[in-house]
Amino acid sequence: MxxxxxxxxxxxxxxxxxxxxxxxxxxxxxxxxxxxxxxxxxxxxxxxxxxxxxxxxxxxxxxxxxxxxxxxxxxxxxxxxxxxxxxxxxxxxxxxxxxxxxxxxxxxxxxxxxxxxxxxxxxxxxxxxxxxxxxxxxxxxxxxxxxxxxxxxxxxxxxxxxxxxxxxxxxxxxxxxxxxxxxxxxxxxxxxxxxxxxxxxxxxxxxxxxxxxxxxxxxxxxxxxxxxxxxxxxxxxxQRTSARAKIEGSIDIGMQGYWHGLASTTGLMNSSLKTCLKTIHFEIIASWNFNDPDELLTNGAFEQKMYSLIQFIVPEDNKIRSWFDNVDPFQTLMGIGTAITAAAAPVLVAIGLSTMFMQWIGSVYNKTPEALRCLMAYICDLTLIMDHLFLETLDLLPPRRLTQAHIDSAVESYQTSSAAKVHTEVRMYANRATFAQIVKSNNAEEKVKDIIDLYCSK
Known part of the structure; x- marks a missing residue:
């Protein structure tokens, strides 16, 4: 890499x-x-x-x-x-x-x-x-x-x-x-x-x-x-045997760095949200060590997929319609509901990236509930997609060159199984207390660990 x-x-x-x-x-x-x-x-x-x-x-x-x-x-x-x-x-x-x-x-x-x-x-x-x-x-x-x-x-x-x-x-x-x-x-x-x-x-x-x-x-x-x-x-x-070891290694090291305490951290200050997300992206990808000589996991196309997934977690419920067009039939995709069907999953891509979202991640990081939800969701989503990808390639010995088909399959599998549930967990957590109360401790960090543990492969 x-x-x-x-x-x-x-x-x-x-x-x-x-x-x-x-x-x-x-x-x-x-x-x-x-x-x-x-x-x-x-x-x-x-x-x-x-x-x-x-x-x-x-x-x-x-x-x-x-x-x-x-x-x-x-x-x-x-x-x-x-x-x-x-x-x-x-x-x-x-x-x-x-x-x-x-x-x-x-x-x-x-x-x-x-x-x-x-x-x-x-x-x-x-x-x-x-x-x-x-x-x-x-x-x-x-x-x-x-x-x-x-x-x-x-x-x-x-x-x-x-x-x-x-x-x-x-x-x-x-x-x-x-x-x-x-x-x-x-x-x-x-x-x-x-x-x-x-x-x-x-x-x-x-x-x-x-x-x-x-x-x-x-x-x-x-x-x-x-x-x-x-x-x-x-x-x-x-090692290329234990997904759990990958997850724990990623979290243990990553949480020591720029998102320790998530929204309470000062390590991300004065940087754009996009820079923060890219940093998280590289940290997590590095710990999984896939055979990815074409850098499919770190190229712009995969980052766009991640943006398409997490963009729905950012706006407050009452602002969603101003960020996205024609979203009413697909609210479950945004973590507002609790389920997602295989038939509905392609809609995530079809909706496209919100202009409002891209402008928002281009702004400088601030301690806001929106930023907290975004960082939490990105860490959870990317880690769990890597978990799905690991299962896709686990029995390929020696691990063969990663393909776009492997990645697409892992993303779709996560979308149809856990994405909306994860986003619902993040929203419920961020809404249950004031932002000041959340960032006083590492509660957000512990919640991320709990969510990953709940939805990762056992």
Whole structure:
């Protein structure tokens, strides 16, 4: 993303400028066959052949693995720690020490991922030594068990014929698999506290087992709780599994900047509303990190779509007719009603942009109820459209180039499902108290979070 004309200085740029070339480094440790490549592919959207470009089972830990499809990430691949072989373990420890020596405080380092071998022993001696070193140096470390589906298959084979024919078959397998996992994997980890771990399913190529997206999201969420906010933000940007992580990263960083407290902020003062909206637009888009080399999300056409959507939230109810022509049949589109139909959605575009609205956003930002509604609606609308777009492209691995069709589909999906309800929530909030009462605290910020949480994908 290179085009940033017409915005205020961006919080995302400030954060990413403090990071190395691709912002986030992750050291992945595991033997060949444990599912490293598939895990990286599904979490970060990096093509498997990019990760596995070297001779099978051979990798160089200092070599940077990058992909033009996800420029916010650098991966380092370490072979697992074979019994009786100390070289790989020492290389991994030396790598972490060297990163610290390069003025990257090891306490602030990016996370490491250790993938145990799917064999008879959960952790090898080398794994245990690496864990102790990482915990001692406060390196964020997560253990990932990548083949939970294999355990489920074994449990399923042990079912009785009666259990196999039962309607509760899946529930029985799920419960026993969890119990068996705890029995096998929990004891070896008990001596390493605090230690975080997660598990995944369906990452083995050719297994036919569906990818457990819920487990991958849990992995990302666990990582979030392990690292500091600045590192978490670039982690959220780089990962391509959890929409929730994208949303939280966007809000956590964005709310620290120019719209903290929304209408009460002074960061937007002396700028036009259009500049404020463009700044919000770039901040939110940056955190989602779609594969968008054509900059379809930051071009004027998409901004016009956003303006067409939020323009209805600005005028007071009694001024709507002076802003728009022939709006009576379509009041639900403006958040005055509570529903919107698929048949009515195209009307949003057909009505066109109001001249009054375009003149209004060209004016200098002022603390008014109209400005509050506009900023709240823009943050909610754009974030939730990104959420819909994320769902549109979630299963496209590796994430393919974003198309206009993807964007149009996401916008229409949001329009027909939530847009009017979101705008109604914003109007009701802004009308229930005086403007002075609202801006005395961060109530508007919390309301934005609540609305997004209510209407985002779960």
């Amino acid at each position: 290179t085009t940033r004309g017409g915005t205020l200085p961006l919080e995302t740029d400030k954060i990413l400028a403090k990071c190395p070339k691709y912002e986030l480094r992750v050291l992945v440790v595991g033997k060949s066959g444990t599912g490293k490549s598939s895990l990286i592919n599904h979490v970060f959207g990096i093509k498997q052949q990019v990760v596995s470009h070297q001779t099978r089972g051979i990798c160089k830990i200092d070599e940077e693995i990058t992909s033009p499809d996800n420029p916010h990430l650098i991966l380092h691949d370490s072979m697992g720690f074979e019994p009786g072989q100390a070289t790989n373990l020492q290389n991994a420890i030396d790598f972490l020490k060297a990163r610290s020596a390069e003025n990257v405080a090891i306490q602030d380092s990016s996370p490491c991922c250790l993938i145990p071998h799917a064999g008879s022993r959960v952790l090898e001696t080398g794994d245990e030594q690496f864990i102790r070193f990482a915990l001692d140096k406060k390196v964020p470390l997560i253990i990932v068990f990548t083949q939970f589906d294999k355990l489920q298959s074994l449990i399923e084979q042990e079912l009785t014929e009666e259990e196999m024919d039962s309607d509760e078959c899946e529930a029985i397998v799920a419960k026993r698999s969890e119990m068996k996992f705890a029995e096998i994997c929990d004891p070896p980890l008990q001596g390493f506290q605090p230690l975080q771990y997660a598990r995944t399913s369906g990452l083995t190529e050719g297994s036919g087992v569906p990818v457990d997206h819920g487990a991958l999201k849990a992995l990302v969420d666990t990582t979030r709780d392990m690292v500091k906010k600045s590192i978490w933000f670039v982690t959220a940007v780089a």
